Amino acid sequence: MEHDMDGLVHDVFGIHSTEEPICGESERIPEVSENSKFYEFVKENEQMLYPNCMKYIKLSFMVHLYHLKCLHGWSDKSFSMLLDLLRYALPEENVLPKSYYETKKIVSGLCFGYEKIHACPNDCILYWDKYAKYEGCPKCSTSRWKITNEDVQGNGMETSERRKKIPAKILRWFPLKPRLQRLYMSSKVAESRRWHHESRLNDGSLRHLADSLSWKNFDARYPTFSLDPRNVRFRVASDGFNPFKTMSITHSTWPVILIPYNLPPWMCMKQPYFMLSLLILGPKGPGNNIDIYLQPLVQELQELWDDGIETFDAYKKETFQLRAAMMWTINDFPTYANLFGWSTKGQYACPCCGIETTSQWLRHGKKICYMGHRRWLSPKHKWRLNSRDIDGTRELRSPPKRLDGIDILRQIDECRKERSSKWSTTLEKEEHFLHIALLAI
Structure with a gap:
């Protein structure tokens, strides 16, 4: 149960309590304003759980207790009841919060939140970017908001406007950039992300993805990206599952998870290093329209590839321009059809043989x-x-001949001749198939 809560708080906010300077004279130190949450956490970190308590401080105890709740799936009500019991069991001067709500307010400052993006219930568009202020779907004319019984009965427009509108469907987006910056604020994690370049035994055996042909070919094709071993290489995993643990309810929730492969083999497939990027709620799976929900992730990955993001490396004690690339995907065969737009059923189901499939x-x-x-x-x-x-x-x-970029574009030209009711303009149709082509290449 040993903990370094002081180090955790400093890593979260990029502030180190060592007396020696973090950066050189010409390098920028991450700034934290006087009224930031950092000082609130420092104060919480110095507060004892109860007078003369030598084992726990308030923040560390709440983090451990909240961790147990997440691991074992305690309900919010049971967690609040446990807090009531502990407050009576501990000395009266204890500083435990009174409910789960207060605990969440304390712990939430150590982690990142997410953004809610409204979506068309028919999976046509996201109310994001150019559609952010739309009240209805421009493709299927479906309302952005849920229609309640009171709206149907018609109690007046004035009552409907006063009542809070509920979106028909929500995409939860967990921005990637601040999470990558957070990882490099920990000196231990930042050092581990260089293992594949500095500590890997390079004897021709396949011990890490850095030994694979795809990694080496990528380095040869993009030498400026491979010059800095801290640049992140991702694998994207996605699949649908029923979150209610019962097959009697038809419900499909789709998470989109990013797995960074710069870490050593014993770390990269561990749950703490998985990055949840998108959470697509049901009750039905997105199917072939999953690319509608991938727009925020694709845009963020494009920005990380083109420009990168300024990041502070706590191990090297310097700032650098962090870039990222998506190199692989993990999915079963039906999900492959949704992600890449290649039908895995019918006469030409094999993605390797293509139109030369023998069926x-x-x-x-x-x-x-x-x-x-x-x-x-x-x-x-x-x-x-x-x-x-x-x-x-x-x-x-x-x-069969392996398709190159020209062959894929030729097939896309043939697909453009077909019309789909989901797409109102030829330009959007072309952008859709171009996205599939880039993933396939």
């Missing part, structure tokens, strides 16, 4: 099966000419 309709099974796997074998493999034990044919074809 066959099973008349009695009423399904499509996919054959032609032998074409991926080496040209002299014995199974290529084995017609008796397989399907009665010999396989003489070469593997």
Whole structure:
């Protein structure tokens, strides 16, 4: 139960209590104003849980208790009842908060919040950027707000205006930039993010993604990005799940999580380093319209790639321009269809073979099966000419050609000829397919 709450508070706000200077004369020290929350937390950190308590201070005890609530799924009411019991059990002079609400106000200053972005219930648009002030969807004309029984019965426009409007659907967006800056405020985490460059054993064995061909090819293609090992390389994971732990309720919530791979192997797949970027609420999954909800993340990743963000490195004690790139995705096959716009059902379901997919309709099974796997074998493999034990044919074809950027754009030109009811202008349709092409490349 040992803790370094003083170090935690200083890491959160980028202020270090050491006597020696953090930066050189020509470098900028992160500024904290006199009226900021930093000094409030310092005051909380110095307050004992009760007089002569030698084990806990108020802030550290509340952080540990709140951590247990999150780990074990306590309800808000049970947490408030536990606080009541502890306040009676401890000496009368204790400074425990009276409810979960007060505890959340104390602990919330150590973490980041999120932004609520209203969405069309039909997944047409986000009320964000150019649509931020719209009251209804310009594509399907659906209202931005929930329609209650009182609105239907018609109690007057005046009553409806006085009542608080409830959005029909909400996207929760957790901005990425401040979270990346927060990571480098901890000297230990900032040092770990250089492990793949300075401490990794480079002997040709595959121990880390930095040993993979995709990582090395990316370094060769973008040498300015790879010059600084602190630049972050992400993998994006997404899938739908039922948060109510019962299959009797049809509900699908979709989180979009970013996983940074600059960390050592024993850290990068741990839960504390996962970054929740988007939370797409149900009751239905976004399906092929998931790219509508990815707009804030795509824009933020584009800004991190083009310009980066000024970040303070507590390990090197210097500021640098942090950049980021999305290199991979983690998803099952149905989610692959939603993220990349390639149908994983039907005649051309294989994303590797593309239009050269060998498929066959099973008349009695009423399904499509996919054959032609032998074409991926080496040209002299014995199974290529084995017609008796397989399907009665010999396989003489070469593997399908891997699509390059020109081939993908040619396919996009063919897709542009089709019209969709979700898109009102040709420009938006082109932007949609161009986004898919960039992900595929």
